[in-house]
Amino acid sequence: MRIGIACPYSWDVPGGVQQHIRDLAEALIGLGHEVSVIAPADDDKPLPDYVVPAGKAMPVPYNGSVARLAFGPLSVSRVRRWVKDGNFDVLHVHEPAVPSLSLLACWVATGPIVATVHTAMPRSRWLLAAQPVLRSALEKINGRIAVSEAARTTLVEHLGGDAVLIPNGVATKRYRHAEPLTGWPGQGGAIGFLGRMDEPRKGLPVLLKAFEILAPERDGLRLLIAGPGDADEQSQKLPAGIRDRALFLGEVTEEDKIRVLHSVDVFCSPNTGGESFGIVTAEAMAAGVPIVASDIDAFRQVLRGGRAGELFAAGDPAALAAAAARLLDDPARRAELSVAALAAVASYDWEVVARDVASVYETVVLGRPIVEVAQ
């Protein structure tokens, strides 16, 4: 299939939507499809060969913050040419309600169009959908995909109709191998954590309390913590005697995040709630790290009810300490969990997600001509 994908946000700026499109495009190519992505990007920056630059995105105020979006006559003519030259069987636009390339692609094209909605949008933004110009562009969409239940709900509430739920995939191959950070995990064992340090529902306080229980009995045991938040403030929560055995990295790059996963003997997901899937846990599974996770629904599900990782009572530091201790003392059990986690996470791989998306394409192209420039 020839697939044209429109990305609303700058390719060279990191973001969830861009990452999603990159992973999806590469997985679709891996399945043998021909893929072309149009995205706002500088003409002179190096791009993957499946990306067509639509010119520089402009920072504009949109909904109370500044977003880098592409619009205007130049963008329109580039999108039109891309649609014309592409001979796509299907056009896949992401975040079509955002005033940028995806909306322009809907506007200039006719034929089978699939849209993916990523964010749950506040009602105010959907009110704009009442605008005739936006409505007529959105009405051309033949199939809708939502990446989360929340996104699906707002879409259905405000635009009517329904959407297929296809969650984000995990780029498992990217997580499989990485060089551990220098000196890690070390002789005494190491426990890792990734996530916002100052968001209590991510559960860092539970892990710190558990470390207080574990540290006095285990001389070399260390903590490796990475994520946005004030590292000093968190480190103050540990008793002075064991403070130097916890390393707080702050926010790290995607690459270092993977290295962190490979630098520990046990990865901990102590979340007390608020997770719908647990992407970080799935990424740790893809790295093959043995996992201890709280027994909230999301983790129970990805960890196959405890077969692919140890579960402990959410919010209970003593239970976490006991579960982590069991794993630290039992290398055979760790190896077993690592194998089970790798097997379990395969079902969340982008390749599986890309197959689901491709079957949406196949449904939409049935009985419809190819994508063309609208007259």
Next chain:
Amino acid sequence: MTWTLIVIALFVVLLFVVYVSWRAGRLDRMHNRVEAARTSLDLAMVRRSSSAYELASSGLLDPANSVLLASAVRRAKDADQAERDLAESDLTRALRATFSQPGFRTELDGVDGATELVAEVDAAAQQVFIARKFYNDVAARTMDARRRPLARVFRLSGNAPQPEFFEMDDSLGNGSGPG
């Protein structure tokens, strides 16, 4: 002798009272002028919003640009007093982004009614620019007058609210508008 002194003293007091009430009247007129200037600034901003909305819904712009402008207009209209300056500045930035798109003017060249619509937005933006200058000028002079010792001691401004500057980004910077 005593009577002469009393008469002179009374006369001085009378002069002083007349002077103070003249100052009070002047301050009152200044407050009125601040209010009038604020009203004309508000009107100019409303005119700019509606001309921007007209451009957004004219079908002359692509849908992405239309949505951007329309949402900026909506925010400016819905903004309460405290956020008005931010929302109006955002509208300025949205207009500036629209006008500075490569090919924006050539695209609209010769399209029916396009030049008039754009000229109306330009003119309205220019009016906001001027109205804000005038408002801030009279507001500054009034604040200054209120700070004088006599005005403070005799509370000459009464209950009139303290004027505030209206700060915003109002430069379209496109060559034809205020730059």
